[in-house]
Amino acid sequence: MAFRRKGRNPLSSITVPGIARIQADRFAMTRFSFSIHATSGKARTGVITMKRGEIRTPAFMPVGTAATVKAMKVEDVRATGADIILGNTYHLMLRPGAERMARLGGLHKFMGWDRPILTDSGGYQVMSLSDLRKITEEGVTFASHLDGSRHMLSPERSMEIQRLLGSDIVMAFDECPRADQPREVIARSMAMSMRWARRSREGFDSGGEHAENAALFGIQQGALDEGLRRESADALRDIGFDGYAIGGLAVGEGQEAMFATLDFAPDQLPQDRPRYLMGVGKPDDLVGAVERGVDMFDCVLPTRSGRNGQAFTWNGPLNLRNARFAEDTGPLDERCTCPVCAKYSRAYLHHLHKSGEMLGAMLVTEHNLSFYQQLMAGMRAAIAEGTFATFAADFRRNYLRN
Numbered sequence: 239m240a241f242r243r244k245g246r247n248p249l250s251s252i253t254v255p256g257i258a259r260i261q262a263d264r265f266a267m268t269r270f271s272f273s274i275h276a277t278s279g280k281a282r283t284g285v286i287t288m289k290r291g292e293i294r295t296p297a298f299m300p301v302g303t304a305a306t307v308k309a310m311k312v313e314d315v316r317a318t319g320a321d322i323i324l325g326n327t328y329h330l331m332l333r334p335g336a337e338r339m340a341r342l343g344g345l346h347k348f349m350g351w352d353r354p355i356l357t358d359s360g361g362y363q364v365m366s367l368s369d370l371r372k373i374t375e376e377g378v379t380f381a382s383h384l385d386g387s388r389h390m391l392s393p394e395r396s397m398e399i400q401r402l403l404g405s406d407i408v409m410a411f412d413e414c415p416r417a418d419q420p421r422e423v424i425a426r427s428m429a430m431s432m433r434w435a436r437r438s439r440e441g442f443d444s445g446g447e448h449a450e451n452a453a454l455f456g457i458q459q460g461a462l463d464e465g466l467r468r469e470s471a472d473a474l475r476d477i478g479f480d481g482y483a484i485g486g487l488a489v490g491e492g493q494e495a496m497f498a499t500l501d502f503a504p505d506q507l508p509q510d511r512p513r514y515l516m517g518v519g520k521p522d523d524l525v526g527a528v529e530r531g532v533d534m535f536d537c538v539l540p541t542r543s544g545r546n547g548q549a550f551t552w553n554g555p556l557n558l559r560n561a562r563f564a565e566d567t568g569p570l571d572e573r574c575t576c577p578v579c580a581k582y583s584r585a586y587l588h589h590l591h592k593s594g595e596m597l598g599a600m601l602v603t604e605h606n607l608s609f610y611q612q613l614m615a616g617m618r619a620a621i622a623e624g625t626f627a628t629f630a631a632d633f634r635r636n637y638l639r640n
Contacts, residue, residue: 544603
């Protein structure tokens with residue numbers, strides 16, 4: 239049987255080596271385990287083990303919203319170093335449809351990716367993409383952004399859709415209010431999200447074989463408020479989840495406010511469980527969040543930027559549409575080990591983007607995803623060596639100098 243947490247975290251006062259040793263016993267032969275191998279300050283490195291493979295942490299998950307990481311073949315995504323990708327419940331339930339996806343063998347088979355997939359619950363997209371929506375205790379009724387058709391998404395339906403997709407890591411259904419809302423609005427929303435979290439737990443657990451082979455993550459809410467975040471974390475601990483996400487950030491509050499929240503939010507969550515910061519972010523966001531104890535990330539930025547001619551490098555981002563690259567024969571980044579940097583010049587990539595050639599989007603996306611994975615690998619190595627503070631300082635000095 240899969241391990242289910244009951245009540246408060248009994249390991250909260252145990253040192254990391256003790257946690258790792260106990261975890262090895264408690265999670266033996268289960269479908270999900272998380273081991274912390276080293277720490278450096280608050281930064282942690284470890285491994286999530288699932289039936290479809292291991293996920294090295296800190297981990298960055300490329301976003302495959304509609305069963306594709308845009309401009310990339312799955313084998314090339316894997317070649318960048320990605321251990322896991324993200325799929326989107328909202329978009330896939332609308333097209334091609336969850337039931338159709340199940341008939342076609344599930345998301346892994348459909349897109350040709352044989353490693354772990356995390357699916358988000360659809361809640362954020364319902365709130366952000368649908369102008370016509372009604373939120374009740376039952377769930378959210380909304381109009382599709384594709385054709386205006388009406389749909390109902392509840393905790394139970396979200397769990398069902400993610401089960402039909404065959405997700406390895408399932409996200410609880412929640413509401414994500416804007417951080418600039420009044421505190422009482424955020425508090426009501428957080429409380430409802432915690433009730434939805436319990437219903438998500440029950441819906442997931444009723445999923446039979448899928449529940450025995452997948453994991454469920456709860457989502458902490460509370461915007462920028464430390465007290466509300468604490469209430470949310472306590473409620474999630476009482477329900478019990480395999481991992482815990484930090485939701486409600488990277489929604490316009492700015493890096494300073496996000497980091498101020500991350501100074502306390504990860505510490506409120508169980509020490510022995512993965513901590514996932516949703517929708518983040520820029521390379522310097524990732525370094526700052528790992529510094530504060532976060533283990534997992536996802537963001538559309540490396541792929542979206544790649545399609546728009548922005549390349550991420552160790553010395554900061556480059557806008558390849560800029561005329562200064564028209565005769566630049568150097569690689570995107572001399573430190574990067576990706577195939578794009580080994581073969582193509584900045585001048586060629588500038589030409590492709592100025593000409594509107596799709597190859598430009600493909601190549602810069604491949605580079606960006608490779609750079610993100612090299613950044614994660616560098617952080618993992620620095621944590622293992624106990625030198626993360628030095629790594630972070632060196633990174634900022636070079637990346638933010640432009």
